[in-house]
Every structure is written in C-alpha cells, then in structure tokens.
Amino acid sequence: MALSTERLGLYNPEKPMENRITDLGPRHFWQYFPPIIRNNYGKWTHHEILEPGILVHFSETGDKVFTVRCGGCRFMTVEHVREICDIADKYCEGHMRFTTRNNIEFLVDSSDKLEALKKDLMSRKHVSGSYKFPIGGTGAGLTNIVHTQGYIHCHTPATDASSMVKAVMDDLFDYFQGMTLPAQVRVSMACCLNMCGAVHCSDIALLGYHRKPPIVDAEVLESVCEIPLVIAACPTGAISPAKTESGKKAVKIKEERCMFCGNCYTMCMALPLSDKEGDGVTILAGGKISNRISPPKFSKVVVPFLPNNFPRYPEVCETVKQIIEAYASDAKKYERVGDWAERIGWEKFFEKTNIPFTEHLIDDYRLQYDTYRTSTQFKYTEAAWEVSRAAGGIED
C-alpha cells in the first residue's frame, strides 16, 4: 500500500474509529540492522578508534565493521534526511543509524568503502559553507551538544537552543574533529530549567534562565488555570490565592520568594514570565553519567548569568572556551571536568578558569547545607584574600 495523496488520506472523519490500528509500538530493530551487524550481534570482542570520527569493531567471527560518525544538527529537514539516505544507499547498502547524542553513523565492512565514504562526507557543504556531515565526535574530544526546542517549538524557554548550539559548536569545532582533551567533554543545553535532556549531568551545561517573577494575568487566570495546581507547582511556596478588586479569583506571588523557575507558567498560561532583558543563560559544569572511576555527578552552577546575545552568544561561547581550555591544560588523563574540579578544589576551578564567584553560586535551596565547606581544608586564592581584607583580617 502506498502513501495516499488525498487531503485526508485514507482516514474517514465520519467514522473515526473505523479501521483504526493502535498499540503497534515501534518497528522491530532487527529489520534495520546491516547484515554485518546481524551476523555479529553479541559477538564483538573489542574496538579501536582509528582517527577522530572513525571506529572499527572486531568480532569473534573475524568480521570487522567500520563506523564513520558525523555531526548532526538534530533539527533537520526531510531533504537532509534524504541526503543521508542517498549516502547510506551509495556506501552502506541502505543502512545507517543515529547515536544517543544525535550524531549520524554510517557503517561499512571494508576499508576501501571507508575511504570513499569519508571523502564524500567531507565534501558535502551547505550553500553557506558549513559542513553537512563533519566527521568526528569520538574519543577524548567534544561531541554533539544534546539540546532542546528553544524558540523553534516550546512555550517556556528562556533562551534559544539551536542557535546557541550552533554558535558554541562553531567555536569548539576543532575539539569535535580532534581527540586532544584529557577525557570526553559532554556539553548539553536546555532552554529552561525543566532541563529536558542532559543539562543536570554534563561536563558543561548551558541553561536558559529567567530573572523576573511572572506577570499575573488576573483577568483570565480563574477561567484558564486550576489555582491549586498553580500553588502546588511552586518549589518555594511563593504563590498564594488572592482576589482581584473586581472579585475574580487569582493568585499573588511573593516576589522575594520567587526564583523564576517558571513551573507555575507550565501549569498556568496566565503567569507568563519571559523577558527580553531578564532572560539569559546559566552555565553549569562538572556533571557526568558514567560510573567510570568516580560515580555519576550532577553538574554545578558556575556562572549565574550571561545575556542572551542573539544570534551568536559571544559571552556564552567565550566562557565555555575558558572552561575547556583551563581543563585541557590542567586535568590529568582520564579526568572528566568534574573529577578535575573536585581534585583541585572548586576554589581552584574558579581561579584557573578565571570565572568570578558570586553569591548566586552558593546553594540556598532546602538541602544546601551539604554543599557548604565544613572543614578548614581550603586553598588560598585571590578570592580568599579579598574576604580576609574585607573582614579586616589582613592589611592591603
């Protein structure tokens, strides 16, 4: 049966439940495996990264499979997907896959095919000059940035996703194509603190953030929102019920208790909070997922605010570069950003990355106490001398 071209296709809106198929689930993975993957499923013995972006896996059957990984924009058109298909048809017998970080992988079973494929991929560019399929993203380098919808499709963002990711990846492109870092660096991005994706557990994370309390649209609130849900949505208990002068039910927000998370807006369209000057970007660092050497870690806030300087976010790019360069020159082999920061101490992280420490970085949410330093073990940095000076403990 072919795809239909009538306006409503084969669907009959008069009898919506007729011929309805449901609960099919996804297609079975086996039908999409290239033959070499089917034949060696569960039989792999080891692998090697031949060069940035190129992997080879060895099977106990003697087979080898070469993988070429290239950057994907995640957000793509059907034309681009069709181009991926053309490449897969030409070199990979019509098979390909995507990674968990939205890179594109082409698999071939011989080094001849590999060379031709590599050459072809790197020759493809958009009219504006960007690579369509840059090869890289393996080993101790930088790989794709896991990101979210931003202004393309979401209603709660405090910044844009695709444009920021493009700007940052442009700046860090050499790391994508190289394997020069102490360990892999995972950068991720979320446009609000719902943190869809991986922001809370990445080496470096970019997070859209608001800095102004919601505006209460009291005229419509009672008719479009369930007020108890709105009140329950606030992590700091800043929202309470109120009545307008005209007697309508609404809510009031204790502004000094609001930390601009936007969760009440998620629940209630009458509480918008996005703002041109208020909104911007928070940077977190030091998270990881794997259990390698150290347990998984959350990322920690290291920069409380950078402006949304569309479309290239120079401040964000600069700060990410500062962190990566300090890490690259100082960390030991196999140390992730968080492992490095914890070994040298966060005070040294701020010194070496040249990032100012502000009060916003000191946790003041419920479980804050565990993040304070209950020890005399610390290292002296200029920030420490400033405190000593301010307290009158030392002379200038």
Next chain:
Amino acid sequence: THWKHGGIVGVFGYGGGVIGRYSDMPEKYPSIAHFHTMRVNQPASKFYNTDYLRSLCDLWEYRGSGLMNMHGSTGDIIFLGTFTEQLEPIFYELTHILQQDLGGSGSNLRTPSCCIGKARCEWSCIDTQDMCYELTHHYQDELHRPAFPYKFKFKFDGCPNGCVASIARSDMSFIGTWRDNIRIDQEAVKAYIGGEIPPNAGAHKGRDWGKFDIQKEVIDLCPTQCMWMEDGKLKIDDKECTRCMHCINVMPKALRPGLDTGVSLLFGAKAPILEGAQMSVLTIPFMKAEPPYDNIKEIVEKVWDWWMEEGKNRERLGELIQRYGIPKFLEVLEIPPMPQMVKEPRSNPYIFWKEEDVPGGWQRDINDYRSRHKR
C-alpha cells in the same frame, strides 16, 4: 518565544503522542498558526534502512512541515510542525502503511530507549534492544493512555558506561552488569604494556600523553585499588571490584566483562522540578534479564501499583520515594535492605521503628509509669 502556552491535540484512542503548539502571531505567520509535534516511536538504538526513512520523509513532507528532530531527547523521531486536521491522516498512514506507532507524551510511560548494546559493542551485558522492544510492546497501553500521576521513563544501558544516560534520565534505570570475573587476556595486556595497542582504543590519540603506563593509567586509577601486576601478569581481586569499567575501557582488547551477566535496577532519576534533580538510586543489585523478562515486569508492576496509588498529582517516582523513604519502597518491592543502597548510613538518629518491633508496643499507662517515677 512566540509560541502560545500549551495546546491539547491528539488522535482518537490515545491520550498522548502529540504536542500541540500554536503561534501567538497567527495573522503574521499563518503557515505556523498550528505547529504541532508528533512523536514517532523510534526503532531500538536508532538503526534505520533508507526505505523506511524515505517513507517517513514522503509522509511528513506531504502532510507536515518537512522539519524533524532526529531525535528527541527521550528517543522519539520528532515530526515538527503540522496542522490539527492532518494529525489523524498522518496517524492513519503511519499505522496502516508504515506499521509504525506514535511515542508517548503526558502522564504516562514515555518512549523507552536504549544504548547500541550487543549490536555493536563488546561490553553490553544485556540485550538492550530486545529489552527495550519487549517492554515497549508489553506496556503499549500505559504508553498511549495516560494513567499515571506523572510521566515515567525506562532506559536501558548495556553497561555502567551509561551511553543512554539511564541513571540520570529515567525513572527506572536498567544498567547491565556482571557478577563473575573480568576476563583477562594476559597476552593482550603485554601488548598494551609494550605499546603495540593504543590505550582506551586510541581515544587520546590527538595528544602526546607519553608511553602507556599500566601502573599509572589503570592500577593507580582503579577506585577500589583491587588490581596489581605479579610476574608480568595483571591480577584483579574481583570480589573488591565495583565494575566501574575504567580498566576495561582503557584496555578493551585485554579485559572484558564477565559472562554471568544481568541488570542492576535503579529508580527515581528526574530533572529539578519540583524537589530538585535526582539520579536513580541503586535498589536491586543484580537480576538475570532473559526474555520474556517476567521477573522484571513483576518489579515494574509493583512499582507502578504503589506509585499510581500513592503518588500525588505531578509527583515523579523519585519524589514519592523521597516522601515515603526507601524503607517503604523496599516493602513495596518486597525486598530486604542492603548496605549497597546507601553511600553511607544515616548520621542523624531520627530513626522510625514500627510498633510491632518494639517489645511491649506503644500503648502505655502513665499511672504505671508513675508507680515507679514520682511526679
């Protein structure tokens, strides 16, 4: 942003799978006045053939914007932007012609996803694709028709490297592991020491880190210090190994996970809203994971029965566990406590006891007390 708040649209028979979206400037931009997203359930580990991808493209180009995300963070193929009128026709063609279903959205089981597993990785201790496929199909009703207090996610990692990030991004995290010994090929160990094979499969080739030093790069970095060299051979005290994967990652040709494999189950990961971000908490150290995974389904259903009954509106499993405490969760799962469930025992002494565990119970008479202790 110029998207209006929310938007409730969908297809008959399902309560999720479509994210409605409307422009807040529809007169100026009529072509995106409606711009709904459809989540299409991806095949496990995202292998495709071009016939299938092209069919998706043909369908989406004709009935949608032609814009997609490959893929959404949870794993779905994202069809980005169409009008309400086209939702049913798209669903009809998806199911009838592509034999392909929507993914999840809303307060339900979201689309499960997995790492590449045995398809192209020598470390996968479980068949991640098969588990992902089987559990997705087994729980289709829970996926399509929201019946939960809030969303719930499954993710399947083949080993503790966590390539699909299950420990951070799923309410129920399945992580492959083993319980016997790491397999050592001593000849290959020698080859690594001799510099014939690059460490970590060559991941650090872009920079000169000096000659591979097994003492410095493997033995000294082992978090439990359970490795040593003896007579030119690498030794591992496997009883002390926590299976962090570091030595295996550094010397993939010499070291391999054991053969008695299964899954560790961890629960409760979530993003910050409402009570702060959580990673999943180790709860079941080891379970065999063989099709049809009945032992695992039993656990899933115990968890759901409890959370569906006790969970508050928009309360993630991780928050419910926090509210009731791990001991209650263990009762639900009918498992005893173990030291592995904690990083460390509690430091405060605010310990609850059940009345039946205390001799004499809690019903006491003040007069009896006063007979021994004057006021």
